[in-house]
Amino acid sequence: SMNTTTDDKTIVKDYFNATGFDRWRRIYGDGDVNKVQKDIRLGHQQTIDTVVAWLKADENLANLSICDAGCGVGSLSLPLAQEGAKIFASDISEKMVTEAQERAQKTLKEASNVTFAVQDLESLTGNYHTVICLDVLIHYPTEDAAKMINHLASLAENRLILSFAPKTLCLTLLKKIGEFFPGPSKTTRAYQHKEKDIIKILEDNGFSIQRKDMTSTRFYYSRILEAVKE
């Protein structure tokens, strides 16, 4: 429902402006972290590397307009900007965006091909050749995922790339078992999605799946789908 969306979003936004910011900035960095966080860091980097490799393989990255929705600290935006793509990166968390901007200043020096904004992805407008949204669907309950993907699809002229934690029997069991053990503190709810549900939403928007990948490490799981307009 509308209220669920609002509540979940407020919780997610507050989390990524406070404890979630500290936790994820460290995971998405290169300093010392614990073993679980190190595993998640490596898994996430693998997801980023997969997407960057797909885009580089197409050999058309220079000046390609890309929207990175829910950009976090810029883990994807920065390498793509380095390749010359025109990036619009946004995140609901002001802290995340500020961190991304600082990292951009350090790694990209005077590059002007990346623009940052603090924005809920549902309020994004404009048209981009490619829209990418990595590891954000984990914050969306199933009933809100379709609306979110429909909106991103409306911004994508050619391609939409999504990643999400897949809902499989195996992972559901692992998660249940995990609840009996003390693990990393989970301050927000984590929503997994059935791959067939996500594919159906993409197809309903006139997209078809072109490339797929799966990152799985001990504590990190992410299904990556590249969907192109038919």
Ligand code: SAM
């Ligand atoms: N996409 C980045 C990456 O892969 O490095 C960050 C992934 S992080 C797990 C999830 C990010 O999604 C957080 O930075 C969070 O603030 C952002 N986020 C969650 N809900 C959002 C929304 N409705 N609009 C924009 N960003 C959102």
